Amino acid sequence: MTSPDDEALARLRELLQIPTVSHADESLIDWQPFDDFLDAVERLYPRVHEALEREVVDGHSLLYRWAGADVADPLVLMAHLDVVPVVAEEWEHPPFAADVVGDGAEATVHARGAIDDKGALVAILEAVERLVVEGFSPARDVYLSFGHNEETAGGGARAIVALLAERGVRPGLVLDEGGAVVDGVVPGISVTTAMVGVAERGVMTVRLTAAEAGGHASTPPRMPATVRLARAVDRLHRHPFPVRMTPPARALFATLAPHTRQPLRWVLGHLAITGPMVARALTLAGAETNAMVRTTAVATELSGAPGENVLATTASASINIRLLTGDSIAGALAHVRRAVADPEVEITLRHGSEPSPVSPWRGEQWRRIATAVADELGHEVVTTPYIQLGASDSRWFTVISDHVYRFTPFHLTRAERDALHSHNERIRVDVWLRGIGFYRALIAAS
Structure with a gap:
């Protein structure tokens, strides 16, 4: 006889097996898996669909409303159903088989x-299904917002926000994916932390383009377009954005300071004095800590000649820039122009969004999250604010809510975090099951 946890795991595996892969070029998307996913959700969670109102928005995004005793200040729980592409040959287990490897506490879904x-x-659907079965009725309205293209355009979430705004809905608390429960993410601090994003960095793409007449590769000019482009990329790399300690970063270290030993406790407790030194040290401590204290820029896509023996008439590079809270698109463009310092390299903004507003890390909404963390994930876990390093669909909700947070209630190792958007993505079964309890507690407290 199967247990409720076994049944929940079976539903997770079935939905993981549906390859809802999104692409920036939507003409490349196979929409049948998305239709299959929506159908499977409706079949697997019958009580959710009896108790909640369901709408399909923008083709494949899902919006649910669970009517509560009060329509004011509703809770919005967010997630997305699309995934990034895979290179199957790189995986130890087939990426859409959802194999369970190991036993007991080591059991892991790949x-x-x-x-x-x-x-x-x-996990959100499991929490709602169980509460409905138990006869629970929320004090406030609860919305579930599941976007279908978070990994690309985010159009589904934007359409949901527009719909809610049109209806006059102003959420009291929005929670999307983001930070996780982690160990040792900050050097010198061993306490387990729940990293709750109170803001997220802006994201923009800049295109660097160098041009030349072209011709045969056997007679290259003194400064080929590819060399000019490479020099521009190198200059930008050697002139990074300035280091700065933002208010959320200061709050992070102030929260963690009491859990450290001297002299680090004093250093983190007196950031008004030590802030610049700490920020510089964080740039050397790793990629994650570096991204906490500066706007980052990195060349991603490169293009040049169509053949190996042909001079490129144009050579170009896409620069992905993540804007730290307090920085701006205009300021980042000015920095890129100063760093490249070459009028022969064209610099164009492809697209961009400014950093999100900062949500408060005090007050009722914050306490609801922190209490759910302590009760379901461990009283030893310290809930702390931080700046979300990646972009999420939650950024669209900041126009209708002042309390938008980014936290995924899973205790993840560094290796598990590194597998995001890479091969061998996986989650331990017991970690996932505890996440259900977090969402259940948060809904019950709402």
């Missing part, structure tokens, strides 16, 4: 989307 972000989506 699949694209296990963490990003079907794990959260299914």
Whole structure:
């Protein structure tokens, strides 16, 4: 006889096996898996669909409303059903088989989307299904917002926000994917932390383009377009954005300071004095801590000649820039122009969004999250604010709510975090099951 946890795991595996892969070029998307996913959710969670109102928005995004005793200040729980593409040959287990490997506490589900972000989506549905079965009725309205293209355009979430705004809905608390429960993410601090994003960095793409006449590769000019482009990329790399300690970063270290030993406790407790030194040290401590204290820029896509023996008439590079709270698109463009310092390299903004507003890390909404963390994930876990390093669909909700947070209630190792958007994405079964309890507690407290 199967247990409720076994049944929940079976539903997770079934939904992970549906390859809802999104692409920036939507003409490349196979929409049948998305239709299959929506149908499977409706079949697997019958009580959710009896108790909640369901709408399909923008083709494949899902919006649910669970009517509460009060329509004011509703709770919005977010996730997304699309996943990034895979290179199947790189995986130890087939990326859409959702194989369970190991036993007991070591049992792990291997699949694209296990963490990003079907794990959260299914955990939310499991929490709601169980509460409905128990006869629970929320004090406030509860919305479930599941976007279908978070990994690309985010159009589904934007359409949901527009719909809610049109209806006059102003959420009291929005929770999307983001930080996790982690160990040792900050050097010198060993306490387990629940990293709750109170803001997220802006994101923009800049295109660097160098041009030349072209011709045969056997007679290259003194400064080929590819060399000019390479020099521009190198200059930008050697002139990074300035280091700065933002208010959320200061709050992070102030929260963690009491859990450290001297002299680090004094250093983190006196950031008004030590802030610049700490910020510089964080740039050397790793990629994650570096991204906490500066706007980052990195060349991603490169293009040049169409053949190996042909001079490129144009050579170009896409620069992905993540804007730290307090920085701006205009300021970042000015920095890129100063760093490249070459009028022969064209610099164009492809697209961009400014950093999100900062949500408060005090007050009722914050306490609801922190209490659910302590009660379901461990009283030893310290809930702390931080700046979300990646972009999420939650950024669209900041126009209708002042309390938008980013937290995924899973205790993840560094290796598990590194597998996001890479091969061998996976989540431990017991970690995922505890996440269901978090969402259940948060809904019950709402």
